[in-house]
Amino acid sequence: MIKQQKLEKFAERELKRNIHTMIVPDDAGGYVAFGKYHLSPSSDGIVVNSFNSTIGVFSNKRCALGWCVADNHNRLNLAQTIKVLDQKKQILAADIYCRRNVAERSKTSGFYETVNTKIQPKLDSYNSVNTELEKCLISAKYLQIRGFNNETDRPSGTTSRKTNS
Numbered sequence: 341m342i343k344q345q346k347l348e349k350f351a352e353r354e355l356k357r358n359i360h361t362m363i364v365p366d367d368a369g370g371y372v373a374f375g376k377y378h379l380s381p382s383s384d385g386i387v388v389n390s391f392n393s394t395i396g397v398f399s400n401k402r403c404a405l406g407w408c409v410a411d412n413h414n415r416l417n418l419a420q421t422i423k424v425l426d427q428k429k430q431i432l433a434a435d436i437y438c439r440r441n442v443a444e445r446s447k448t449s450g451f452y453e454t455v456n457t458k459i460q461p462k463l464d465s466y467n468s469v470n471t472e473l474e475k476c477l478i479s480a481k482y483l484q485i486r487g488f489n490n491e492t493d494r495p496s497g498t499t500s501r502k503t504n505s
Contacts, residue, residue: 349357359428360374360376360426361374362374362375363405363408364460366378367382368380371401371405373405373408373409373412374408374412376390376391376408376412377389377395377408377411377412378391379401379404379405379408380388381446383398384397385397385398385399385400385404385430386398386399386400386401386403386404387479388404388407388408395407395423396423396427398423398426399426399430399433402477403422403426403473403477405480406422406476406480406481407419407422407423407426407480409480409481409483409484410422410476410479410480410483415480415482415483418476418479418480418483421476421482422473422476422477425469425472425473425476426473428469429466429469429470429473431464432462432466433466433468435462436459436462436463436466439458439459440455440459442455443455443456443459472476
């Protein structure tokens with residue numbers, strides 16, 4: 341067997357063995373995360389599928405991966421919160437976008453000012469949702485980083501021993 345074949349076999353074996361811990365790109369511009377989820381871009385955002393059902397459409401790759409990380413670490417409350425907050429963010433963004441377009445197309449400045457005044461609570465709500473979503477995504481990121489490199493987690497059965505000199 342030549343070196344190239346040995347290398348390919350080794351890489352394939354290691355990929356199969358560690359796929360449950362990896363996020364890898366696929367040939368279609370999406371990602372396979374943890375061997376369970378498939379993320380693929382669409383016109384609405386990023387579609388997340390498990391291999392037996394569609395989970396949802398997220399606004400961006402960061403939110404989609406944040407959900408996958410939380411779900412993979414069995415933090416179901418965090419995953420659900422990310423999904424709900426991202427959906428709220430998408431709805432508010434669409435509403436604000438539509439109302440701004442209506443205001444910009446108006447012929448009178450009074451109507452423009454009225455619509456902009458009515459948009460303000462939606463903008464406040466959008467910013468609040470965005471801040472809360474950001475906190476959740478940071479938590480998911482921490483979970484993933486801790487999974488890669490947890491210096492405080494010790495293998496079971498080992499204890500530090502004091503040596504007497």
